[in-house]
Amino acid sequence: MNLLKLLSWEVERVTKPFLILVAGLLVVQFGWLGYFLWDETNFYEQLRRTGDADYPLMFVSYLNGTAYLLSLGIAVAAVLLYSVWIWYRDFQGRGTFMLRLLTMPQKRMVIFFAKLGTILMMTLGLFAIEWIALKLQYIAFTSWFDDKMIPTQGSFEQALSYQGILSLMYPSSLINFIIHQVLIVVVVLFIFTFVLIERSFWQRTIWSPVLSLSILVVIFTIPILGYAFLSNRLIYDETIVYVGVVLMAWTGVTIWLGKRFLQTKLNV
Structure with missing residues (x-):
C-alpha cells in the first residue's frame, strides 16, 4: 500500500469525527453570535433612552467572548487528542490492527507520514472552514447593526489582528x-x-x-x-x-x- 492509498484511508477514517467537530463549532459560534447580537442590541437601546449611546460596536468584542474562545479551545484540544488517538486506536485489541499495518509490504515510515498528512489536512481544513465562518459572522454582524442603525467600527482584518488566537491562525x-x-x-x-x-x-x-x-x-x-x-x-x-x-x-x-x-x- 503506497502513501496516497494509506493517506486516503486515514482521511476516510477521520471524516466522520471531523464533520462532527465542525458541526459542533459552527453551532456554538453562530449560537453565540445570535445571543451576542440580541444582547448588544437591547443594551444599546437602553443607552439610547438615556442619551449615552455614543460608542461604536466592534466585531472583536464578539470574538473575545467566552463562548467563541471556548469553541477555538475545543478545536485545538480535539486536534491534539486526535494526534494521539490516530496511533493508539490501532493498538486496540492487543495491537492486531497495528500488526497488520506493520506487516504490509511497504516501508513503515509510510504509515508515519500518512498519519502526519492526515493531521495536517485536518488542521488546514479547520483553518479554511473557520475563515469562511468568520466571514459569514462578520457579514451577519455588520448587516444586523446597520439595519438597527447602530454604528460599528473596525474592518474584518483589524478584528482578526486584535484577537490573539486568530492573529496566530491568520497572520498578515x-x-x-x-x-x-x-x-x-x-x-x-x-x-x-x-x-x-x-x-x-x-x-x-x-x-x-x-x-x-x-x-x-x-x-x-x-x-x-x-x-x-x-x-x-x-x-x-x-x-x-x-x-x-x-x-x-x-x-x-x-x-x-x-x-x-x-x-x-x-x-x-
Missing part, C-alpha cells in the same frame, strides 16, 4: 503563516514521537510514559536553554536564523526518533 503575512504551520508540524511530530517511544516501552516498564516524556523534554529544552544563554549576544536577524535552525533540528530529530522506534523497536 504569508511568511508568518508558513512559520506558524511549521510550528504546528513540530508539535504534531513531538506527539507522534511520544506515542511511538511509549509504545516501544510499554511491555518493558510501567514508567514508559515518564521515560518517553523525559526524552522529549530534553530535546525540547536544550535549544531553549541555548537561546537563553545567547539571547543577549544575538541581533534580530541572527535570532530569526537561530529559530529556523532550531525548528529544522526539532523536525529532523523527532522524525529520526519516530523512524527508529517505528522500524526497530515498536512492540505490538
Whole structure:
C-alpha cells in the first residue's frame, strides 16, 4: 500500500469525527453570535433612552467572548487528542490492527507520514472552514447593526489582528503563516514521537510514559536553554536564523526518533 492509498484511508477514517467537530463549532459560534447580537442590541437601546449611546460596536468584542474562545479551545484540544488517538486506536485489541499495518509490504515510515498528512489536512481544513465562518459572522454582524442603525467600527482584518488566537491562525503575512504551520508540524511530530517511544516501552516498564516524556523534554529544552544563554549576544536577524535552525533540528530529530522506534523497536 503506497502513501496516497494509506493517506486516503486515514482521511476516510477521520471524516466522520471531523464533520462532527465542525458541526459542533459552527453551532456554538453562530449560537453565540445570535445571543451576542440580541444582547448588544437591547443594551444599546437602553443607552439610547438615556442619551449615552455614543460608542461604536466592534466585531472583536464578539470574538473575545467566552463562548467563541471556548469553541477555538475545543478545536485545538480535539486536534491534539486526535494526534494521539490516530496511533493508539490501532493498538486496540492487543495491537492486531497495528500488526497488520506493520506487516504490509511497504516501508513503515509510510504509515508515519500518512498519519502526519492526515493531521495536517485536518488542521488546514479547520483553518479554511473557520475563515469562511468568520466571514459569514462578520457579514451577519455588520448587516444586523446597520439595519438597527447602530454604528460599528473596525474592518474584518483589524478584528482578526486584535484577537490573539486568530492573529496566530491568520497572520498578515504569508511568511508568518508558513512559520506558524511549521510550528504546528513540530508539535504534531513531538506527539507522534511520544506515542511511538511509549509504545516501544510499554511491555518493558510501567514508567514508559515518564521515560518517553523525559526524552522529549530534553530535546525540547536544550535549544531553549541555548537561546537563553545567547539571547543577549544575538541581533534580530541572527535570532530569526537561530529559530529556523532550531525548528529544522526539532523536525529532523523527532522524525529520526519516530523512524527508529517505528522500524526497530515498536512492540505490538
